[in-house]
Amino acid sequence: MSDDRATRLPDSRVQPRFAGVCSFGRWPVLGEDGPCDWAVLGVPFDGGVTYRPGCRFGPRAIREQSQYLKHYSIEHSIDVPGSLRLADAGDAPVRPFDVEQTLTSVRVHAASLADRAERLLMLGGDHSIAFAGMMHAWERSGRPAGGLACIHFDSHLDTIDTVWGEQWNHATPFRRLIEAGALDPKRMISLGIKGPLNSADDLEYARDHGIEILGHDASLARGPDRLREFVSRLAGGPVYLSFDIDCIDPAYAPGTGTPCVGGFTSAEALMLIRACAGANIVGADVVEVLPDRDVAGNTALLAAHVAFEILACDAVRRRDKRDSGPA
């Protein structure tokens, strides 16, 4: 691959990984270095949580832990920042007291970055921001009829209608997206869903709309094959990937607001993401990282690697495309 596709990174011989103002993965700040393929965009917002707040500090913590991200994926045999132009777009403007205003503000801001960043990976923040992330990706993809496909990692379905009379919060984004036409529930797969739930009714909406649900055991037993098949059927069509860190067991990811025991190990989660290699991911988010509960920093470190692995899937797609290009 040629240099012009690569991300300019600091020389570790001069600036060790523990030095310097933290951008995600030590990438250039958006705008410093021309348009990019992917930018991370922090959304420091937790106004939509129903239990433990604090994930407004998530983007900052993920940036700090991302300093130890390296470049080369052994599993995919690819140098990710060597294959993609990457940038850190900083944090979106938020309205800390209002979910709906925040979602609008984030969407407006995301749109304003469009000529500098082809695709966005949002770092939460609570899961309510997935609405902004997916709406942006859908609009940026030309608002395909039926909405985007979606790969969703979570302990919870997040398809509730209202909580405390409020439609906009971290338990409802996928319902709102389906209502908005941006998400096609029949091409949505949710992995890591696990009990206990509030009630049996919670499953109904998902089932009625055709969302495919893989519980924890099923995700491990059938997930990788099912994901490869899912990606294959998309045939290069656009898909959004939403990763709620609470699908990971609290032993690995204590820093989250609604921790669920019996979750994935980090190795299992990375293995599942890698099974999405080649998907045409047009937008993504990694959400619900709550630093004040993250006693050893592991959750934020894992979130940084999850973001890396998502981007690696796209790096693989681009490589495969080049490799199979016209002779």
Next chain:
Amino acid sequence: MSDDRATRLPDSRVQPRFAGVCSFGRWPVLGEDGPCDWAVLGVPFDGGVTYRPGCRFGPRAIREQSQYLKHYSIEHSIDVPGSLRLADAGDAPVRPFDVEQTLTSVRVHAASLADRAERLLMLGGDHSIAFAGMMHAWERSGRPAGGLACIHFDSHLDTIDTVWGEQWNHATPFRRLIEAGALDPKRMISLGIKGPLNSADDLEYARDHGIEILGHDASLARGPDRLREFVSRLAGGPVYLSFDIDCIDPAYAPGTGTPCVGGFTSAEALMLIRACAGANIVGADVVEVLPDRDVAGNTALLAAHVAFEILACDAVRRRDKRDSGPA
């Protein structure tokens, strides 16, 4: 004093302090044991914070640490639960996504407790709840013209007008109370105020309205005398006491959302509260305890003792009144 003024407490010989469902100070739950002089009422709400959230878990943490509260104040030579009928009123209903609705909800709930609890000490929750606490106390006192006097411990003035366009949050309660007529700024004293502030303008509203501000050094040098004089001038008139735990140095109270270095030690803070002995405190709050940052539980433990010392001031008043009663 006679037994009928005392709080019924569990026998520590049967139920050690580390056992049992936690009510504040191991007091009876409101209603179990007849009307009471004071009830604590938790307000698990942090929708009004501007920096670090999480104090919705404050009431729970304070209750837990309050299990080691004992009865007898050496400094005042008085047995507090032996002199006052005390109860735990549980937590008020809140609307986690809305400050204004929460304040209304708390006020309605507080009013509903009126025939069972003469006075309320609210456990926050963020400082926005002081609006509900003081409005209730003012109304319960018959809405005296000019409003209540107020003794205020804090690092911040909390008399801002709006933050992010929002009038209701933890930086504004005293401005809203003055506007509502419930608080008399000319009989308000703020102790522990310290820099840095956002700007010099922050001081103007307070000064224009006649609030007496004692900075950190002045609070220590002149605070006790000034408080005794302040209480003396009230001549038994009603006063509200609002205690923001962030007036304490973060070494002593790390568990708070906007920590300010250079604050009081716990010994200094207790000494200042004790200087209010004899005041006719008709309502009080202890706010901004954020358990997720409270690495050793000290903040919640201190908050429980602050509540105890506030009540001790009232116990002293009642004793003095009895002692000086008709022969």
Next chain:
Amino acid sequence: MSDDRATRLPDSRVQPRFAGVCSFGRWPVLGEDGPCDWAVLGVPFDGGVTYRPGCRFGPRAIREQSQYLKHYSIEHSIDVPGSLRLADAGDAPVRPFDVEQTLTSVRVHAASLADRAERLLMLGGDHSIAFAGMMHAWERSGRPAGGLACIHFDSHLDTIDTVWGEQWNHATPFRRLIEAGALDPKRMISLGIKGPLNSADDLEYARDHGIEILGHDASLARGPDRLREFVSRLAGGPVYLSFDIDCIDPAYAPGTGTPCVGGFTSAEALMLIRACAGANIVGADVVEVLPDRDVAGNTALLAAHVAFEILACDAVRRRDKRDSGPA
């Protein structure tokens, strides 16, 4: 199922999960709501430990973390508090300086609850309390000859004779129960036992008496099948389930007094408990939760879910019984 079998729970729309005085799972306090099928009973006692004390604070911590327990088990497709009448019986009286007196005190107290609570799940406290729990269950079951069957999760056998000359401690309960006739070692299965042990002799008592021991690897390889078979052979006969949280790896459960590396993940442990569905569990305990070491609260959270899954096994049994009832 009809409403009269369901537990009355607070309305989360009024009282969020972070609000209110903590009862286990937000269940009613025993007595508030009529007799119940199961009550949890805390036993805040750690006078029997041989290494790290502090699990006297276990019941309190488990109650706090249990606030996020939900109702519906996806895996069993059952609403647990919707199928069982549940209550929190508070904590048993203990004698902190004396194991034997405490066991007597807990048994007397448990007996006094008999007409209000059909079955008890005890929250430890150290493992010495299993003696009280199982003696009570045995007596309540009419002291069946030969003793109760037992499903035992642990890293340790807990069948030692004496430690420091003392017969009553957390390493000896099952030996004492066998001696008392309450436990049938030939129908006891211990899962998760792992090395290193103090000596090879520790295994002899268990082997001589016919206890079936599954080490860590065997538990995972053969545990679910073996448990289903075990339950099936019981044919509805009474069984006691004792769960020592130290069978879980310290990565998942750091808050315990004798942590053993190489233990179960939380997903593995839940899967094993679920394999007991349908067993006629007449008493249970979840022990050795030590909050001062539980850096992120994960251990107590997991303990709450372990208790939930144990009860789910009984909910399944009752459903199956109803479903196969007389036409």
Next chain:
Amino acid sequence: MSDDRATRLPDSRVQPRFAGVCSFGRWPVLGEDGPCDWAVLGVPFDGGVTYRPGCRFGPRAIREQSQYLKHYSIEHSIDVPGSLRLADAGDAPVRPFDVEQTLTSVRVHAASLADRAERLLMLGGDHSIAFAGMMHAWERSGRPAGGLACIHFDSHLDTIDTVWGEQWNHATPFRRLIEAGALDPKRMISLGIKGPLNSADDLEYARDHGIEILGHDASLARGPDRLREFVSRLAGGPVYLSFDIDCIDPAYAPGTGTPCVGGFTSAEALMLIRACAGANIVGADVVEVLPDRDVAGNTALLAAHVAFEILACDAVRRRDKRDSGPA
């Protein structure tokens, strides 16, 4: 001073302070280097606590933090291990389930060290062990009639009669010592006592027997002068010093079982101990260090320095004695 009075210490040029098996202050293990003036003796016991256990791990934690102890006291202008022969006597044998047996065991063990260690400073462990420490010091001093004088730092009086029917625990040692004739209450001074207490009665025993009580404020205002006067009146007679770390504020010493807000800062505590310079301290203890709550290790570090400062008082006495010796 001559070399034969000095403690042999490792060469920091070879063995940095972060290296090596930890003996207290890096001193020789007792017996390695001839008889000593003072030995520290750990008593890893917490069977006498009434609230939070875990101080059985105190001696180990204090040893670890003591590695950063240095030699020279600026305040007294004296090199402490250069003036005293010091050693670490390891830990006394204990009976973890029994206070009384442990006290006997510790006394027997202390007596067995008598020809190798002139005086002992015990590291707790809970305060119940002060009985063993002071009985040993009294016996070693020839059982002077009336008992020893005592300087006592604590938040609590520790002169209760019984707790849960048990006479031997950490709330009772000084009552037991007075009853045994080893402690003269009329020459006992307690500093740092503070409220709240369980009841007013707790003060009576102390007052009836003539113990001088200095509350927190009085300790700071008059403590140093009062201590110098107290030491002066002893005129070289033997005195025991007992230091309960909970007299220190939990901001400085979170690692203790019954933390009391409003306590001494570390600077205040050291200043008070230094006021005892020249006293003929014949035995001492530093107790109630609970590592599992000591989030940053500060409590154990402070305990090591408290021990150092106590020994410095004796080093000063010996220097003064030499300086004023026969010409």
Next chain:
Amino acid sequence: MSDDRATRLPDSRVQPRFAGVCSFGRWPVLGEDGPCDWAVLGVPFDGGVTYRPGCRFGPRAIREQSQYLKHYSIEHSIDVPGSLRLADAGDAPVRPFDVEQTLTSVRVHAASLADRAERLLMLGGDHSIAFAGMMHAWERSGRPAGGLACIHFDSHLDTIDTVWGEQWNHATPFRRLIEAGALDPKRMISLGIKGPLNSADDLEYARDHGIEILGHDASLARGPDRLREFVSRLAGGPVYLSFDIDCIDPAYAPGTGTPCVGGFTSAEALMLIRACAGANIVGADVVEVLPDRDVAGNTALLAAHVAFEILACDAVRRRDKRDSGPA
């Protein structure tokens, strides 16, 4: 004052304090906004420590905590970033394995910033970097004969000759600076020095060269007056201020490598710095912040405020100068 002297800061209405890539105090990155009066420069280096390493992460942690720094100093009645042009210069290049090479590298880098930043405040990193900071300030001041005056806050003297045969480490910077002629020991004052020391010899070098040493008690009793007098005698001459966070008690600043009990409270330290108002500080450092030990982030927060207060001293000087300017 006119706008052209003020620092451009983000609008908190758009970018809350918990949002965005962290520059110190949310100041512009050096170069974004023209030349500045002061720049902070991180030196992420801990190759010179003798006990606990990790302060290479200090600059990053201080930047994070500095997000809550505000503008207006009540005590000096001055808006600091409103009176000074401030910038964050990022981190200097370091050589993690070599003290001497690092010092050279930092000095070369500092020199390269000279036309953009008039003065530098370095954020450590260990105290060895003070050599680079003061050499730079001295050279930038035109290498005045006799060297610079120095105000030094520390528990330690840092005038040792060698440790483990090495001249360059965190115990030696002031000795090296005196040897280099950059520091005038006769105009150096060290506050907060406290025992115990390694040996009495440690004091000799300082005394022989005329450094004024104020121990902990003397610093509090006489420090403010002495500092005002010291500044006054300088008569506007250049002075360097070096602040080792370990002069603060570990209760307030646990995050440091060689913690010393009995240190300053944060209020005391800030009061002492404020006594330097008006000094012509030509360079400064705040060193020895070790985030891995900083359990609640208090140390880094305090370090940020210490830096703010140092700059406030210079803001006051410039204001006084303007106020007394030509009519």
Next chain:
Amino acid sequence: MSDDRATRLPDSRVQPRFAGVCSFGRWPVLGEDGPCDWAVLGVPFDGGVTYRPGCRFGPRAIREQSQYLKHYSIEHSIDVPGSLRLADAGDAPVRPFDVEQTLTSVRVHAASLADRAERLLMLGGDHSIAFAGMMHAWERSGRPAGGLACIHFDSHLDTIDTVWGEQWNHATPFRRLIEAGALDPKRMISLGIKGPLNSADDLEYARDHGIEILGHDASLARGPDRLREFVSRLAGGPVYLSFDIDCIDPAYAPGTGTPCVGGFTSAEALMLIRACAGANIVGADVVEVLPDRDVAGNTALLAAHVAFEILACDAVRRRDKRDSGPA
């Protein structure tokens, strides 16, 4: 087996596991009890790290957690200290500022122990010390031509040439050992290697020299069989085992300097080590334990068990040898 092959251990009936000065596993200090088969030797050094320092405190932390090590391995049915003479050799002398000098110093010290300790297991310290450990083992084995075989557990290859221009650090030991002739890369197997790496080039050296690399998934799928085969092919020839704790997932081992998500669980790691049973391990190390990040002590506890399991492999070898000895 006869007693003369057993390690003398303290009587737990007198000295509980929480008591006494800590030697590794409570073993005798080297020299107290005659020559031994294996000694652990601490190397408290972290001068070779490239990211997070602090593992100089590793040996001390591992010793403390090792107090709960027991004797009997269920999995191998062997009493390890009953089959091997074990001792704690304390810590090697180090030069904290210099990797190369430290390696020399450790080698000289190790050689000096040769007549007291047949084999050494070094406790790090950072991975740079593996050079000293393996050089010693190689020399002690008579410097076999081609070098020793090696079993290597790690996330990283540690075969880099230089970092920041320095050849001696924790990323380079195996390259230096191959250059020195002490290590035969063709008989080296590295397990747990995982991405991301700095670059694809990092793999080349290893591949060019014939090191067998098993990534994370391959290690689990094929590791046990591959290790048994590897050991079998060695046919009793000498092998060195180097265990970098960062091959373990940070959920299990947060206390390390370069944590890598997606690592082994502790059960998986122990299973892999056990597959080496019977190997003629002539030297070993367990490195990169960083206590300041080890929030619950799990990493050090696991490191102690890893050391135990390594020794168990040798105990099995000796038993098998005896069992197959001449009749």
